[in-house]
Amino acid sequence: MSPAMAIVKDQSKANDDVLDSQYQKGVKHLCENGINKVPRKYIWPDSDRPNAADHKQPLLHVTMPNLNLPIIDFSQLLGPNRSQVLKSLSIACEQYGFFQVVNHGITNDVINNMIDVSTRFFALPFEERSKYMSSDMTAPVRYGTSFNQNKDSVFCWRDFLKLMCHPLSEHLPHWPSSPTDWRTLAVSYAKETKFLFMRIVEAILESLGVWGATMNGGGGGNDDEFLKPFEDGSQLMVVNYYPACPEPDLTLGMPPHSDYGFLTLLLQDEVQGLQIQHQDKWVTVQPIPNSFVVNVGDHLEIFSNGRYKSVLHRVLVNSVKSRISVASLHSLPLESIIRPLPALVDKANPRRYKDTDFSSFLGYISSCEPKRKNFLESRKLMI
Ligand SMILES: O=C(O)CCC(=O)C(=O)O
Numbered sequence: 001m002s003p004a005m006a007i008v009k010d011q012s013k014a015n016d017d018v019l020d021s022q023y024q025k026g027v028k029h030l031c032e033n034g035i036n037k038v039p040r041k042y043i044w045p046d047s048d049r050p051n052a053a054d055h056k057q058p059l060l061h062v063t064m065p066n067l068n069l070p071i072i073d074f075s076q077l078l079g080p081n082r083s084q085v086l087k088s089l090s091i092a093c094e095q096y097g098f099f100q101v102v103n104h105g106i107t108n109d110v111i112n113n114m115i116d117v118s119t120r121f122f123a124l125p126f127e128e129r130s131k132y133m134s135s136d137m138t139a140p141v142r143y144g145t146s147f148n149q150n151k152d153s154v155f156c157w158r159d160f161l162k163l164m165c166h167p168l169s170e171h172l173p174h175w176p177s178s179p180t181d182w183r184t185l186a187v188s189y190a191k192e193t194k195f196l197f198m199r200i201v202e203a204i205l206e207s208l209g210v211w212g213a214t215m216n217g218g219g220g221g222n223d224d225e226f227l228k229p230f231e232d233g234s235q236l237m238v239v240n241y242y243p244a245c246p247e248p249d250l251t252l253g254m255p256p257h258s259d260y261g262f263l264t265l266l267l268q269d270e271v272q273g274l275q276i277q278h279q280d281k282w283v284t285v286q287p288i289p290n291s292f293v294v295n296v297g298d299h300l301e302i303f304s305n306g307r308y309k310s311v312l313h314r315v316l317v318n319s320v321k322s323r324i325s326v327a328s329l330h331s332l333p334l335e336s337i338i339r340p341l342p343a344l345v346d347k348a349n350p351r352r353y354k355d356t357d358f359s360s361f362l363g364y365i366s367s368c369e370p371k372r373k374n375f376l377e378s379r380k381l382m383i
């Protein structure tokens with residue numbers, strides 16, 4: 001290489017490094033500096049873009065009308081219609097991996113306050129938000145960008161704040177102290193979603209026939225011991241912020257992924273963006289005000305021995321409005337071994353998954369880009 005070429009190469013490497021350090025600061029920061037094009041770092045390969053044709057799954061790019069997810073009226077679970085609602089829940093978990101919960105008992109105030117305080121958090125100056133940046137995946141509070149900013153070769157159009165919620169007294173002192181009402185409002189939201197999660201778990205276990213009023217012994221029983229691991233399990237709250245994007249067809253807010261964990265309770269504002277894979281097509285979930293989108297995570301798929309499905313989903317962005325969502329991800333305790341429930345394994349339904357635990361998952365995500373459903377795939381047994 002000639003000396004002149006070497007200098008040009010050095011300069012362009014130096015430029016890339018400067019740009020990379022800018023991108024590490026997040027999309028909100030990038031947008032605040034005024035851009036009218038999506039930088040190369042955020043441009044996804046043709047085949048992964050929102051409207052891409054997929055030759056293996058030709059229907060994937062067909063534009064579908066918005067999907068009305070199965071709706072579970074939570075208040076009905078407590079009345080005479082419980083068994084019908086449990087049937088609908090079971091169909092939703094088998095066929096969609098997703099459902100929306102209405103009349104869940106969490107007040108509009110708690111919900112609106114959470115969206116409002118999250119909006120105010122992301123409106124803080126970068127210097128304030130960046131206090132919580134950390135590359136340590138186990139930090140109790142982590143502000144960051146993209147999906148896994150230490151590994152991603154192409155970045156997502158998303159910033160996030162992740163908060164560990166269990167045990168609360170241990171983590172709370174690390175939570176943001178600004179906005180000043182952040183802790184009060186986010187604690188109240190975290191507690192209410194945990195309570196709702198527990199009631200949904202009871203319904204799910206009952207729908208699988210392993211817990212509930214009608215059970216006497218057998219798979220689980222109606223005792224607290226069976227529920228204790230869920231009560232003691234981890235809760236991670238992820239506040240996602242997707243700024244409006246000048247060229248939304250070139251990028252993704254979040255790539256296709258399934259959620260690690262048992263169940264996710266997702267609150268979204270009125271801006272649509274979430275898509276799920278349903279019958280080999282990407283379909284947009286129509287937001288319903290004050291409802292929760294609930295989805296089956298990898299652990300529940302394993303736990304139910306494949307009966308309930310942990311489904312791929314992704315997030316699209318748009319050129320007009322920023323979007324906020326709050327995902328509350330619930331898992332069994334980090335030290336638990338996750339395996340199919342013995343009551344759901346028999347000759348007709350042989351065990352479909354290997355044992356898994358949190359450390360095997362951490363090992364997996366730190367060794368690759370967790371874009372697709374590879375982790376769950378890696379736990380499947382050949383039968
Ligand atoms: O923002 C959304 O709608 C989805 C977020 C999500 O999938 C996640 O946080 O795992």
Ligand SMILES: [Fe+2]
Pocket residue numbers: 257258259313
């Ligand atoms: Fe997700």
